[in-house]
Amino acid sequence: MLYDDSDNTEIEVYTRVAEELDLITEALLNGQANRVKMLTQIAIENGIKPMTILEKGLLPGMQVISDKFKQNMIYISDVLIASRAMHAGLYVLKPILSAPQQALRGRVVIGTVAGDLHDIGKNLVVMMMRGAGLDVIDLGVDVLPEDFILAVEDYQPEIVAMSAMLTTTLPMMPETIRELERNGLRDQVKVIIGGGPATKDFAHVIKADGFAMDATEVVDLVEQVLAVGK
Structure with missing residues (x-):
């Protein structure tokens, strides 16, 4: 043998x-x-x-x-x-x-919320999304609710994605959602969140449309959210 x-x-x-x-x-x-x-x-x-x-x-x-x-x-x-x-x-x-691997049709506006300067997690998410063929508008860090509103008005995305790494900046997520509501834009976009202190329960409480634990889950989440919107 x-x-x-x-x-x-x-x-x-x-x-x-x-x-x-x-x-x-x-x-x-x-x-x-x-x-x-x-x-x-x-x-x-x-x-x-x-x-x-x-x-x-x-x-x-x-x-x-x-x-x-x-x-x-x-x-x-x-x-x-x-x-x-x-x-x-x-x-x-x-x-x-970031090289497109498949054709996911959709545009995402993303940013780290106001008061938070962390960007590693957000940058990973941006790469994953772009790799999935999404058109991603990266607003950077320390993004005010008003800046998210302007971006939604300018770029007409299907999704708004918010990141936070500090517990103290989490309140900016519901504040941004309220700002979308005040401007009559909430029904036009899906809102997803992520970051160290964020949780699925928190996403539910603030009435976000989805939550991702880390960058590797984001593409699946986006697919699910976009599918619901069709």
């Missing part, structure tokens, strides 16, 4: 991929932006899928940073350094993740 080493080959490939992803996570935790960028590029060249790099290499590192910050184990300066390293990896992944 001939020896079949195919199983060993698969194990070796799996181990190599895991090691490469661990190196990316470690570099991000150390705030080594240039190294994260280089390792991400090498991973792409070695055939590792961009979403795998994002979900298994970059995001776990930022989750560790977020947990440590919540536990007062690190300072905001450490978070900013890690965020810079995260952006370095995203710089490599963005052109690939």
Whole structure:
């Protein structure tokens, strides 16, 4: 009987991929932006899928940073350094993740709500949406309710997406929804929310049309919301 080493080959490939992803996570935790960028590029060249790099290499590192910050184990300066390293990896992944993979017809206006300057989560969502073929209008961070209203009037989107990473800025989400109502625009758009402190229950309370836990869930959520609107 001939020896079949195919199983060993698969194990070796799996181990190599895991090691490469661990190196990316470690570099991000150390705030080594240039190294994260280089390792991400090498991973792409070695055939590792961009979403795998994002979900298994970059995001776990930022989750560790977020947990440590919540536990007062690190300072905001450490978070900013890690965020810079995260952006370095995203710089490599963005052109690939943003390339349209399918034709989802729809336009989305998105922004981080007023008082909140966090943009990593929002930027990931933007990439996922654009990768799904959506026309995304990114308003950036610290977006006032009035700015969302102007964007809805100017761009006529099917969806308004709001992000928040600070508990203190969550009230800006229902305020924006009320502003849509006051301007007679609420029935024209679906509203979805996301971000660290946001929850499905909160989305229900403020009468949003949907909630996504993270960027990987957004495309499915958008498809569901658009389907309901047809």
